[in-house]
Amino acid sequence: MSHVLHYAPDNASLIIRLALDTIGLAYSTVLVDRSKREQCSASYRKLNPNGLIPTFETPDGTLFETGAILLWLVDTHGVIGPKAGDEGRAAFLKWLFFCANTVHPHMQLLFYPDKLVGDDPGLKQSVTDGARRALMRDFAILEQAANQAFGDDTPTAIDFYVACLLRWCAIYGPDNRDWFTLAHSPRLSHICKRADAWPATEIAIRAEGLGPAPFTAPQRPNPPEGSAL
Ligand SMILES: N[C@@H](CCC(=O)N[C@@H](CS)C(=O)NCC(=O)O)C(=O)O
Numbered sequence: 215m216s217h218v219l220h221y222a223p224d225n226a227s228l229i230i231r232l233a234l235d236t237i238g239l240a241y242s243t244v245l246v247d248r249s250k251r252e253q254c255s256a257s258y259r260k261l262n263p264n265g266l267i268p269t270f271e272t273p274d275g276t277l278f279e280t281g282a283i284l285l286w287l288v289d290t291h292g293v294i295g296p297k298a299g300d301e302g303r304a305a306f307l308k309w310l311f312f313c314a315n316t317v318h319p320h321m322q323l324l325f326y327p328d329k330l331v332g333d334d335p336g337l338k339q340s341v342t343d344g345a346r347r348a349l350m351r352d353f354a355i356l357e358q359a360a361n362q363a364f365g366d367d368t369p370t371a372i373d374f375y376v377a378c379l380l381r382w383c384a385i386y387g388p389d390n391r392d393w394f395t396l397a398h399s400p401r402l403s404h405i406c407k408r409a410d411a412w413p414a415t416e417i418a419i420r421a422e423g424l425g426p427a428p429f430t431a432p433q434r435p436n437p438p439e440g441s442a443l
Contacts (some may be wrong), residue, residue, distance in 0.1 A: 216294050218271040219240035220261065222248045223422040223437035224382075226280045226318070227268035231421065233284055233373040235414035237293045243421075280316025284371040295363075295370045296319045305363040306370065310357075313375040317356070318349040321379060326385040349383065353399060360401035369412060376402065377409035381432045386443075406430050 219234065221227030221243050228359070233242050246252045246267050253265045262269040262278040268298060270277045274290075275413055277283045288295040288306075295301040323330060327341035340352055356376060364372035396403050406429035409415060418424055423437035 216414070217272045219258060220231045220244045220246050220258070220267065220271075221440075222246045222267050222442065223255075224424065224435045224442040225267045225442050226378070228422060229280055229371075229374045229420050230268050230270060230287075231410065232371075232378075232414045233287050233294050233371055234414065235417045236374075237287060239287075245440045247440050247443060267333070271433075279314070280318070280375070284310060284314075284375070288371060295372070302363060307384040309359060309363045309372045310375070312352075312355070313372060313379065317349065317352045317379055318375075320345050320352060321382060321387075324349060325382075331394065339418055342388055345439050347365065350393055353380075353394060353402065355403050355432060357399040357420050357443060365401055365405055370410070373405055377405055377429050380406055382414065382431045385434055400443060403430075415419065 217239060219227060219230055219241050219252075221231065222245065225246075225248075246269075252258055252424060253262075253267055258269070259265055261271070264278065266278065268278070268283065270286075272286065272290075274286070277286055284294070289297055291302050291394045295306045302383055309433060313318075323345035326412075327338040327345070331341055332339035359388070364370050364376060380396065384391065385394070396406065407431040411428050413425075415428060419426070419428060421438075423435045425431070425433045425435065
């Protein structure tokens with residue numbers, strides 16, 4: 215198989231799985247077992263020196279970084295966004311990079327503050343407080359922007375990114391989730407409603423044990439193999 219997705223259930227690889235199954239591209243998967251910290255193994259780091267999931271092997275070489283993989287898929291296969299020169303490409307790039315370069319890193323700070331400041335509880339609290347504020351701003355911006363390059367009936371790579379970010383915010387990280395209620399963001403809510411009905415979501419539910427309504431009623435996964443954390 216010339217396309218291989220290295221994944222862990224409900225990790226950022228889920229975004230790529232949704233993209234691949236929407237495109238209809240044949241691929242195989244290799245589980246990265248997070249319970250054994252396989253993402254840190256020497257063999258995995260040969261593919262992805264950051265030790266992060268996903269990694270995607272392609273006929274053009276091995277890719278990592280979710281945004282880069284999505285952009286490569288658009289450029290090589292279309293379907294999930296406009297190719298270079300197509301109408302809407304500029305807006306597509308802007309919002310894809312906003313998700314990958316701004317929202318996703320803020321979420322990582324919320325979930326893994328220790329990666330930045332170590333185990334000091336006060337420092338970790340400051341980081342998570344700041345990340346929460348940043349994410350509130352980010353989601354308010356996405357709420358306003360929906361319907362430009364994402365949020366329509368035909369999902370783009372940005373819809374996959376946004377739906378997964380919203381899902382993870384609801385079920386991972388610090389328990390205090392009062393800061394974000396999807397009901398206050400009707401356009402983002404609508405993306406989640408559509409996301410539950412995407413054909414690719416049905417495939418992901420089975421492959422990763424995501425539960426019956428992974429985007430409107432997210433719950434921690436019960437995967438057939440591997441672990442989310
Ligand atoms: N910038 C990376 C971030 C990927 C990322 O943070 N992956 C998480 C899972 S969602 C991971 O691999 N965590 C394992 C770890 O931190 O050891 C990307 O966009 O692919």
